[in-house]
Amino acid sequence: MAQNRTPLRYPGGKQKLTPFVLEILKANNLEGGHYVEPYAGGAGVAMELLIAGNVSHVHLNDSSFPIYAFWNSVLTHSEEFCRRISRSLLNIEEWREHREIMKNPMNHSELDVGFSTFYLNRTNRSGVLSAGVIGGNDQSGKWKIDARFPRNELIRRIELIAGFHDSISLLNTDAEKVITDYIPTLPENTLIYCDPPYFEKASTLYLNHYAPGDHERISQIIQQQQRDKKWIVSYDGVNQILKYYEFRRKFLYELQYNAAKAYKGSEVFIFSDNLVVPRSSELPYISVALKANSRKLHQPAELAKLAMREAKFNSAKQLVCQQ
Numbered sequence: 659m660a661q662n663r664t665p666l667r668y669p670g671g672k673q674k675l676t677p678f679v680l681e682i683l684k685a686n687n688l689e690g691g692h693y694v695e696p697y698a699g700g701a702g703v704a705m706e707l708l709i710a711g712n713v714s715h716v717h718l719n720d721s722s723f724p725i726y727a728f729w730n731s732v733l734t735h736s737e738e739f740c741r742r743i744s745r746s747l748l749n750i751e752e753w754r755e756h757r758e759i760m761k762n763p764m765n766h767s768e769l770d771v772g773f774s775t776f777y778l779n780r781t782n783r784s785g786v787l788s789a790g791v792i793g794g795n796d797q798s799g800k801w802k803i804d805a806r807f808p809r810n811e812l813i814r815r816i817e818l819i820a821g822f823h824d825s826i827s828l829l830n831t832d833a834e835k836v837i838t839d840y841i842p843t844l845p846e847n848t849l850i851y852c853d854p855p856y857f858e859k860a861s862t863l864y865l866n867h868y869a870p871g872d873h874e875r876i877s878q879i880i881q882q883q884q885r886d887k888k889w890i891v892s893y894d895g896v897n898q899i900l901k902y903y904e905f906r907r908k909f910l911y912e913l914q915y916n917a918a919k920a921y922k923g924s925e926v927f928i929f930s931d932n933l934v935v936p937r938s939s940e941l942p943y944i945s946v947a948l949k950a951n952s953r954k955l956h957q958p959a960e961l962a963k964l965a966m967r968e969a970k971f972n973s974a975k976q977l978v979c980q981q
């Protein structure tokens with residue numbers, strides 16, 4: 659049974675998909691290589707793979723400064739960070755102080771912002787930074803502010819991660835820049851996992867999210883800039899996303915995630931053409947989807963068909979542009 663390695667609670671966090679990502683690494687002889695998340699968030703998959711020794715180096719990027727400040731503080735000030743976890747008071751007064759820091763991050767040190775991000779992530783409903791405190795301002799709810807703040811366990815996770823300091827590279831930039839400028843410098847045995855903000859609902863979950871046109875643009879960048887790279891993408895399985903990746907192999911699956919109300923939605927996994935997709939998974943909900951889509955995912959003829967359709971689509975597009 660996988661252990662939760664990330665100290666963050668993350669809406670839409672993909673930690674529970676780690677066994678499937680590991681199966682992809684194995685099927686493609688990428689174990690022991692590098693692993694990149696251009697949209698890292700809570701980086702649950704990355705931490706679990708690194709700590710278990712399945713990959714040798716992880717590269718994490720998030721354009722949100724508070725998220726970056728959290729990760730960088732954990733790696734560069736781990737002792738002080740853990741001291742703050744031990745000493746922090748779990749009450750509304752302190753919660754308000756952290757909320758104030760988050761309102762004006764530029765007036766505070768990176769460590770202060772990193773710690774406040776963590777504090778609010780652990781004390782707000784569903785880990786959403788802009789949401790209210792668990793139990794409400796009057797703390798009259800069934801669950802109180804400390805319900806998700808197991809100090810010793812969180813300190814243990816942070817100390818463990820800090821020990822991997824030399825195997826973690828952190829960036830705080832736009833994913834587009836990571837894909838175009840940074841990823842080309844990485845070794846060949848690298849797996850890239852793009853988990854962009856959801857197409858729907860993202861504005862209520864994350865401080866940084868995309869407008870509809872951005873999703874289409876980034877889909878083109880992922881598919882064109884990374885033609886010779888090995889990558890996977892996960893998203894909410896809405897029609898627009900399926901269309902942006904229409905020429906790639908993909909499958910829909912059901913993943914229960916918890917953002918206040920447990921919402922059961924269709925998610926999609928998309929694969930670069932050069933990846934071998936595992937035929938089954940230890941995760942039952944993935945295995946069912948893999949088997950249901952077996953022909954589309956595993957037959958070279960299907961891949962050739964998609965490539966042909968893409969070529970036709972591109973030449974038709976060129977013709978329209980020339981007219």
Ligand SMILES: C[S@@+](CC[C@H](N)C(=O)[O-])C[C@H]1O[C@@H](n2cnc3c(N)ncnc32)[C@H](O)[C@@H]1O
Nearest residue numbers: 668671672697699700701721722832833853866
């Ligand atoms: C779906 S979440 C990632 C969740 C992550 N896979 C996990 O398991 O915790 C998307 C993340 O992308 C970040 N983000 C949004 N827009 C971005 C951009 N243009 N470049 C990089 N990161 C971005 C958000 O701050 C958020 O943390």
